[in-house]
Amino acid sequence: MLDIKLFRKTPDLVKEKVTKRGMDDSVVDDVLKLDDQRRELISKAEEMKAERNKVSGEIAQKKRNKENADDAIAAMRNLGDDIKALDEQLNKVDAELNDQLSRIPNLIHDDVPEGASDEDNVELKRWGTPREFDFEAKPHWDLVEELKMVNFERAAKVSGARFVYLTGDGAQLERALMNYMVTKHTTQHGYTEMMVPQLVNADSMYGTGQLPKFEEDLFKVEKEGLYTIPTAEVPLTNYYRNEIIEPDVLPEKFTAQSACYRSEAGSAGRDTRGLIRLHQFDKVEMVRFEKPEDSWDALEEMTTNAEAILEELGLPYRRVILCTGDIGFGSSKTYDLEVWLPSYNEYKEISSCSNITDFQARRSNIRFKRDTKAKPELVHTLNGSGLAVGRTFAAIVENYQNEDGSVTIPEALVPFMGGKTEIRPFK
Secondary structure, eight states: OOOHHHHHHOHHHHHHHHHHTTOOTHHHHHHHHHHHHHHHHHHHHHHHHHHHHHHHHHHHHHHHTTOOOHHHHHHHHHHHHHHHHHHHHHHHHHHHHHHHHHTSOOOOOTTSOOOSSGGGOEEEEEESOOOOOSSOOOOHHHHHHHTTOEEHHHHHHHTOTTOOEEOTHHHHHHHHHHHHHHHHHHHTSOOEEEOOOSEEEHHHHHHHTOTTTTGGGSOEETTTTEEEOSSTHHHHHGGGTTEEEOTTOOSEEEEEEEEEEOOOTTOTTSSOSTTSSOSEEEEEEEEEEEOGGGHHHHHHHHHHHHHHHHHHTTOOEEEEEOOTTTSOTTOSEEEEEEEEETTTTEEEEEEEEEEOTTHHHHHHTEEEOSSTTSOOEEOEEEEEEEEEHHHHHHHHHHHTBOTTSOEEOOGGGGGGGTTOOEEOOOO
8 A cells, every 4th residue: 555645745756656657647646535534524523522521521511510400411421422423433534545545556666667468577587598499389287288298177077167177297397396496595595484364354365466456366265264374475464464564673584385266357268278277276475574775676586596496496587677568566666587487388477476566565564673762663564476386386397398398397306206207108
């Protein structure tokens, strides 16, 4: 959520930023109008409450003097009714203002390029050279079934479309990837491993920005009022919700492997085959809590942490900076890492790394102290995929396939596969 002071002090800047995201800048005027109403109501309420205190004192004085106070008592009752009505009006305006603010995205960083869609994202670097096959390469959705690594048909029977059973070598490869990624981040990149709840309450979803704007993308357990997490970012970021982080804790760096659940609303017809777009998938997440002056360097470091996984696995990728039309709701600046998938003959997203600045911290009331006597400040939060496990799985299968239908295991993964160096077809 944006600071209301930004709207008061720099409305033109806020209008410029939201317009670049494709929003009508009239939302800024709507916020300012509600803010003016709110402040006017607060002023009136304070005046009336001061008057009530004055009348209350007069009543007490009359009673001490044994004078008739009926008129004053009646006046105070009327004043009380007026104050109650005013408070109800104030609560309504407060709710409208908070709702408006909660639906306005974060202000984009000046580095973010303008554009309408992912086609306007700007490539910043490439690593590795896509493999040229001397045989007819197969897409991962065919390979994994031939190798009996998955079962889509039975998953559809049990759960519906866009679910999968990982079986045998497939289950082992998924588990190996998760263990490898978490181990890399904890032993080499300085992250603390966490195991997180995968059902969270509405306050947590609001804190990270999924609610109220993106409720249709979530799965909800109606009876309990809980939501399945779309990413471990939600429980990790909410770890410090409504808290003041003590001095000397920052930077705080968490990593967690979890299942992620997404309804994929609006994605009909996209990536319907294989492991690229499922309702349930595994991901290793990185979340950081940083002092504001350190968060931009932290974004660069976190992105290189994700890149290190791809490089050690020998998977060609590129880094792009997301444009104004593709950047996420809460992000001020986002890098996407896209891995080369031969079946698509293009790069596909495998990680997003974002600086959310104080946008989530304001919604979640997460602050920190520089020292014991300092006034609490809003922390900056960052999150990034390190990596999406299913997409890494697909990239390995496609890029490491052999003419005989087998798949070579990348060297970095061999220890996590129990020494297994390849996955071979069943005879």
